[in-house]
Amino acid sequence: MTSDLISVKVVEKSSVTDDYCVMKLTALDGAPLPMFSAGAHISAKTPQGGMRNFSLANDPEKREYYLLGIKAERNGRGASASMVDTVKAGDVLEILAPENDFELVSADQYLFIAGGIGITPILSMCRQLLREGNENFKLIYCSQSPDTTVFLDDVTAPDLAPYVTLHHDKGELSALYDFWPHMEIPDKRHIYCCGPKPMMEDIKDMSGHWPESQIHFEDFNPVQVLRADDRAFEVYLSKSGRRLRIPENQSILETLRSEGYDLKSSCESGSCGTCRTTLISGNADHRDLVLTDMEKETSIMICVSRAKNGELVLDI
Structure with missing residues (x-):
């Protein structure tokens, strides 16, 4: 272990489906956890042994805990799956202090686009804006069905629901959300997108005529680590x-x-x-x-x- 690792306790874990879960982590001594900003992530040592990044969903002012939304990547190397399948309430994990490659910049208006587990960092951003009294944002959150919607209770809560468009596509291509009307005419909005790779590629294509500085993406898996033709x-x-x-x-x-x-x-x-x-x-x-x-x-x-x-x- 390295001296940078922080021990935390899993005080709550709830399963959304077999592939999704939500975890709440606290310091072992109950003290406030290290500061973070909206959009931040932590790296956690998983039961499988690898370190993996997981976004924080809570308001940055709520430092008595870290709230994670985790998806088991069944076609990956097993690290995220080991978090979903193996970790339970009461377990102790080791994490690194938060970092942020998906910072919420100051802007007049925001459009947040989330797909699946991509809601996690964007939920933190929405919570911060609401606390600050900033109502100049919209959230479009896409998932297959209510049963597979992570943080469903949060995005449908009375304080956030007025700003949210919740779309269920049932896994059918013909039912995918049409983002083009939101992108057709560039304006002063900053667009934040986190979700499956096809969604983010679509948003990149649709926003190509926007100023690059106004489009923000979060992607934890940009590299194919192992390939079929790899040799020893x-x-x-x-x-x-x-x-x-x-x-x-x-x-x-x-x-x-x-x-x-x-x-x-x-x-x-x-x-x-x-x-x-x-x-x-x-x-x-x-x-x-x-x-x-x-x-x-x-x-x-x-x-x-x-x-x-x-x-x-x-x-x-």
């Missing part, structure tokens, strides 16, 4: 003097952790830079979204990147 390779750890085989179905980070190495990470999806490691030599297959071309000559993100061929020599 070796890394040589220069400080340890060890040579290890990295299987085709594991990252460098996962393999090294399984060998007892205590390595810091956060997103584990190639987008934060926490696991940056010095690359001494080797032909790396860089899959991150952080390093510049020049930096790739001497650094590697071991949560996602691999070897194109041959051996990688790392400063570990």
